[in-house]
Structure formats: C-alpha cells, structure tokens
Amino acid sequence: MMILPALLLLAASATTEISRAPSEIAAAAPASDWIAIPPEDLLVVDLAPDGRGPPRRVVVQLMPPPFGQGWIANIRALAAAHWWDGTSINRVQDNYVVQWGDPNSEDKAKAKPLPAGLKTMPQRAYVARVGPTSAVRIAASPYAQAEGFFKGWPIATRGHVAWPVHCYAMVGVGRDMPPDTGSGAELYAVIGQAPRHLDRNIALIGRVVDGIDAMSALPRGTEPLGFYRTAEERIPILRTRIGSDLPTAEQPHFEYLSTESASFAAYADARANRRDAFFITPAGGADVCNIPVPVRAARR
Amino acid sequence: MMILPALLLLAASATTEISRAPSEIAAAAPASDWIAIPPEDLLVVDLAPDGRGPPRRVVVQLMPPPFGQGWIANIRALAAAHWWDGTSINRVQDNYVVQWGDPNSEDKAKAKPLPAGLKTMPQRAYVARVGPTSAVRIAASPYAQAEGFFKGWPIATRGHVAWPVHCYAMVGVGRDMPPDTGSGAELYAVIGQAPRHLDRNIALIGRVVDGIDAMSALPRGTEPLGFYRTAEERIPILRTRIGSDLPTAEQPHFEYLSTESASFAAYADARANRRDAFFITPAGGADVCNIPVPVRAARR
Numbered sequence: 373m374m375i376l377p378a379l380l381l382l383a384a385s386a387t388t389e390i391s392r393a394p395s396e397i398a399a400a401a402p403a404s405d406w407i408a409i410p411p412e413d414l415l416v417v418d419l420a421p422d423g424r425g426p427p428r429r430v431v432v433q434l435m436p437p438p439f440g441q442g443w444i445a446n447i448r449a450l451a452a453a454h455w456w457d458g459t460s461i462n463r464v465q466d467n468y469v470v471q472w473g474d475p476n477s478e479d480k481a482k483a484k485p486l487p488a489g490l491k492t493m494p495q496r497a498y499v500a501r502v503g504p505t506s507a508v509r510i511a512a513s514p515y516a517q518a519e520g521f522f523k524g525w526p527i528a529t530r531g532h533v534a535w536p537v538h539c540y541a542m543v544g545v546g547r548d549m550p551p552d553t554g555s556g557a558e559l560y561a562v563i564g565q566a567p568r569h570l571d572r573n574i575a576l577i578g579r580v581v582d583g584i585d586a587m588s589a590l591p592r593g594t595e596p597l598g599f600y601r602t603a604e605e606r607i608p609i610l611r612t613r614i615g616s617d618l619p620t621a622e623q624p625h626f627e628y629l630s631t632e633s634a635s636f637a638a639y640a641d642a643r644a645n646r647r648d649a650f651f652i653t654p655a656g657g658a659d660v661c662n663i664p665v666p667v668r669a670a671r672r
Numbered sequence: 673m674m675i676l677p678a679l680l681l682l683a684a685s686a687t688t689e690i691s692r693a694p695s696e697i698a699a700a701a702p703a704s705d706w707i708a709i710p711p712e713d714l715l716v717v718d719l720a721p722d723g724r725g726p727p728r729r730v731v732v733q734l735m736p737p738p739f740g741q742g743w744i745a746n747i748r749a750l751a752a753a754h755w756w757d758g759t760s761i762n763r764v765q766d767n768y769v770v771q772w773g774d775p776n777s778e779d780k781a782k783a784k785p786l787p788a789g790l791k792t793m794p795q796r797a798y799v800a801r802v803g804p805t806s807a808v809r810i811a812a813s814p815y816a817q818a819e820g821f822f823k824g825w826p827i828a829t830r831g832h833v834a835w836p837v838h839c840y841a842m843v844g845v846g847r848d849m850p851p852d853t854g855s856g857a858e859l860y861a862v863i864g865q866a867p868r869h870l871d872r873n874i875a876l877i878g879r880v881v882d883g884i885d886a887m888s889a890l891p892r893g894t895e896p897l898g899f900y901r902t903a904e905e906r907i908p909i910l911r912t913r914i915g916s917d918l919p920t921a922e923q924p925h926f927e928y929l930s931t932e933s934a935s936f937a938a939y940a941d942a943r944a945n946r947r948d949a950f951f952i953t954p955a956g957g958a959d960v961c962n963i964p965v966p967v968r969a970a971r972r
Contacts, residue, residue, distance in 0.1 A: 466884060510814055514810055514812045514813070515956065551952050564864070564865075565839065565866055565962060569946050571953075572952075573953055584767070588767070589766070590889065591724075591889055592888075592889055646873075652851050654869075655815055656815065657813075658815075658869065661865050664865075
C-alpha cells in the first residue's frame with residue numbers, strides 16, 4: 373500500500389544533529405545502514421581515454437522493481453550482446469543531458485541492428501505502485517502530491533501512483549515520438565537542473581553512481597539539442613558490461629545509505645536545515661533532488 | 673509592497689498555447705517584450721584558450737537593485753582596477769560550483785592586494801524588500817512561502833522579505849566563515865542542481881548569460897570541494913571588464929524576456945505544462961529554477 377502522508381520534511385533525530393554536515397552524518401552511519409549494490413545491478417560503461425589519462429569509467433546503478441524493469445531487461449540483453457561496444461556519446465547539452473548509443477540510429481540504412489527479442493514497453497510502465505516508502509517525505513512540490521524515497525531512489529507520487537524523478541545523474545531511455553519506442557539502447561544521463569518535466573514522459577532506469585564527471589565535463593555539442601557536429605567529436609564507448617560479467621578483480625562494488633534508516637533521515641534533515649559552521653540561515657526544506665542519496669565505494 | 677499571493681503557477685494565456693514549445697513561445701514574443709541589458713550591467717570574463725579554440729568568454733549579468741548592490745559596487749571597482757587579470761578558476765566541483773579569483777587568497781603572504789575602498793557588506797544585505805513581482809508565481813516550494821520573478825530574476829519570498837535564488841548559472845560571492853567576509857573578489861557560478869541551501873547564506877550578484885559551458889564543461893578538481901590540485905590545472909583569467917569599458921566593437925549586447933510580459937507568463941506555463949509534440953504527461957508545475965529566464969544576443 374502506498375503511504376505518503378502530507379508531512380513536511382522532518383527527521384525524528386533532527387535535534388541530535390546540531391552541527392554535523394550532511395556528509396559527516398552519512399560517513400558516521402553504522403555499517404548496517406549501508407546496503408551493498410550487487411554487481412549484477414551495475415552497468416559499467418568504459419569510455420575512450422581523452423588523451424589526459426586512462427579510459428574513463430562510468431558506473432550506472434539499475435533501478436529495483438517495480439520501476440523500469442522491462443527496459444532494464446533489454447539493457448541486460450544489450451550488454452550481454454556487447455551491443456554498445458563501438459557506439460559513442462553523441463550529444464551533450466549544457467544543463468540538460470548527455471546521451472549515448474548508436475549515432476546512426478535515425479538512419480535505417482546505417483543503424484546498428486538490435487539484438488532479437490527486446491521488449492516493447494508501454495507508456496503505462498513509466499509509473500508504478502510501490503510499497504511503504506521511507507520516512508523522509510517532502511510535501512511541498514510543484515510536481516507531485518508528495519516526494520520521498522523508495523529503496524534508495526527519489527520518487528514522486530500522486531494518489532496511488534509513483535514514479536522515479538529526473539534528478540542529477542539519473543539515467544533514462546531515449547525514445548522517438550511514440551511513448552513505446554524506447555528500447556534502452558539509447559540512454560541519457562542528467563547533467564543539470566532536474567528536468568522534472570521529463571518525469572512520466574520518459575522511462576528512468578538508473579543513476580550514475582560513479583564517474584558522472586566523465587560525462588558532465590564533456591565539451592557541449594554545437595548542433596541543436598547539443599548533438600556533436602562531427603563524428604570526431606563523439607566519445608567512443610569501448611565496452612559496456614553488467615558488473616558481474618566482468619572479471620572478478622574488475623567488478624565494481626558500491627553501497628548506498630538505506631533511505632529507510634535513521635541515518636538517512638538525519639542526513640536528509642541536515643540537507644534541508646544546514647547547521648554546520650558555514651551556514652547562518654537554514655533553508656527550512658529541500659526538494660527531493662537536493663537530497664542526493666549517498667553512494668560510496670564499498671570497502672572489501 | 674510585496675505582493676505574492678499563494679497561487680499555483682498559472683498563466684492567463686495558457687489555453688492559447690496548446691502545442692508550442694517554451695523556446696518557440698519565447699522566440700515568437702514581440703520585440704517590445706525583450707529588455708536590453710546595458711553593457712554597463714555585464715561583466716565580461718575572458719578565459720585563456722584551452723588549446724582547442726580561441727579564448728573563452730563568459731558574460732555575467734549583474735543584478736538590479738535592491739539585490740546585491742554593495743557587492744556589485746565592489747565588483748565594478750575590481751573590474752576597473754583590472755584586479756582579476758592574471759587570477760584564475762581554481763575550483764570546479766561537479767554538480768555544484770565553479771569558483772574563480774585569487775588562488776592565494778587564503779595565504780596572507782601571497783594574497784593579491786585588493787583595491788582600497790571596497791565595502792564590507794553585512795549579512796542583512798542577503799535579503800531585501802521588493803516591489804510588485806511578475807504574475808508568474810509558484811506557491812509549492814519547500815524553500816519559501818512563494819517563488820516567482822522580479823525584473824527578470826528568480827526570487828523567493830517569506831513575508832515581506834525576498835531573496836534571489838541559487839539556480840543554474842547564478843553567480844555568487846565566496847566568503848569565509850563570518851557572513852560579512854565576501855568582498856566580491858571571489859566569485860562562483862552554479863553548475864548543477866540548484867543548491868538552494870545557499871540561499872540567504874551567500875550573496876548572489878548575477879548570472880551567466882553567455883558562455884556558461886566554458887565553466888560547466890571544465891575538468892573537475894580532485895582536491896576536497898573540487899579545488900584543483902596543481903597550479904597548472906587552473907584556468908587563467910586573461911581579462912575581466914565591465915562591458916561598457918570594452919572597445920565599442922567588443923561590447924556585449926544581450927536582452928532578456930521581460931518576466932512581467934504576457935509572453936513570459938505563457939512561456940512559464942509551457943515550462944510547467946509541456947504540450948509540444950514529444951510530451952504525453954504535463955508536469956502540472958515547475959520549480960522556479962526549472963523556468964530559466966530567456967536571454968539572447970541582441971540584434972543590432
């Protein structure tokens with residue numbers, strides 16, 4: 373059942389967190405409040421080096437059920453087929469998105485064939501019903517009745533319907549005009565102010581948990597919508613794999629702060645009401661995208 | 673008098689704008705709805721070339737009264753003294769800010785002396801009272817009683833008090849711990865999700881109206897807070913001038929869409945309720961930072 377009463381953001385433990393910064397609260401959380409992300413749920417995107425260093429790695433955490441699972445099944449199939457190897461980042465639009473996939477996808481003669489058996493996902497899959505959400509809830513939003521967190525992810529709700537939201541570093545599925553045309557082969561990551569108008573208009577399937585700056589710091593494209601003008605400007609994708617398909621030593625290990633934990637409630641409260649030394653006037657609130665869920669490399 | 677009733681975002685002309693994209697609405701606005709920005713109110717920051725092209729220019733529009741005027745007076749004095757020439761961009765923190773000024777400002781022995789006569793601005797100058805605001809108002813915000821626009825700028829309000837908000841590309845005044853320590857010599861621009869927790873905690877003095885990507889696409893610094901580790905990583909600032917102090921042929925000319933115009937109301941409504949072809953589910957609202965005020969080069 374969907375439970376999201378219209379409460380202002382308020383954490384029970386707020387009064388105990390007088391002067392710690394949000395990052396300090398997260399760092400001090402007990403190990404039991406951190407949840408390991410299985411390598412099976414990580415998509416590893418290796419970009420060509422830029423001449424200044426080694427290949428750049430971007431790691432995307434895939435969303436849990438009930439969100440985006442049809443597209444995520446497609447993405448697993450595409451990674452298993454090594455489909456993205458040799459594709460590229462083709463679009464970088466400032467304060468908006470970085471987009472990658474087949475640069476020739478619009479040209480039937482040159483488009484890279486997709487693996488057989490990919491699902492066609494309907495528009496209704498852009499939303500879902502979810503079970504109990506975290507105690508951190510934000511009622512005052514222009515976008516939804518309420519916003520909050522579900523199993524580590526920012527969501528918005530209206531009635532019984534919930535959907536993931538386009539916060540910074542979230543990853544979605546590019547599509548053509550008809551809502552069911554996104555396979556998952558064309559992906560984008562948010563690199564600016566949360567484009568919340570895309571919520572429920574495009575499917576979200578995950579978020580970049582490591583290496584977002586390998587995308588956000590790329591040169592912006594000069595064509596309309598930030599597409600690169602020339603093939604040379606595109607950033608080659610060397611390899612894309614599900615984390616568990618990589619050699620053991622190369623597998624990525626990350627963990628996130630449980631959004632159902634007291635630590636997260638205190639962290640969120642501190643994001644909304646900074647009391648650490650630099651701050652003089654606490655904001656009194658925070659939008660869901662200004663409370664990024666802490667993710668870190670897991671100690672092994 | 674401050675007038676910001678608790679209305680949801682709604683433009684009178686909404687029903688006439690069925691299918692145009694926000695950018696199309698702005699482009700179709702009559703010339704009379706566009707307001708020229710005097711070169712006197714533009715700060716031109718020329719960065720060293722990056723080896724791929726000519727010097728990179730960033731143009732900052734300074735805020736109108738009653739916001740930030742003390743710091744802006746300092747900024748005019750600093751530009752007149754050519755103080756920024758030879759300083760650098762020293763910090764690029766992903767999804768947060770780009771910061772520039774004297775890289776040695778923390779080291780009394782090496783710090784570049786400031787011009788005499790700069791004002792010391794008190795914390796109370798972080799907020800102001802304003803006259804009538806635009807008809808575009810957003811009531812549902814976790815950050816304020818209401819949000820809206822004043823003479824082309826996004827603001828938030830609580831009671832009679834108003835303050836400019838930290839949207840993407842807004843420019844603020846770096847400071848040390850005491851709230852009155854920011855002179856305007858150390859500036860930053862927002863390059864990520866609006867860090868609204870900085871509102872009323874740091875002074876805002878303007879916004880980047882051209883060339884933000886020359887800052888947002890810079891390599892991120894690897895030291896804490898995104899500071900560059902080495903002097904070589906810093907991006908030299910060749911020259912900073914008030915626009916009207918440049919040779920006539922070099923003076924910048926921009927204009928913004930009046931936030932008091934019917935065109936802006938229609939634009940804002942379309943940002944909140946996309947009805948152009950790609951969209952299937954209008955958001956039903958928008959936060960103030962997701963309604964960027966249109967600015968363009970002025971035809972001459």
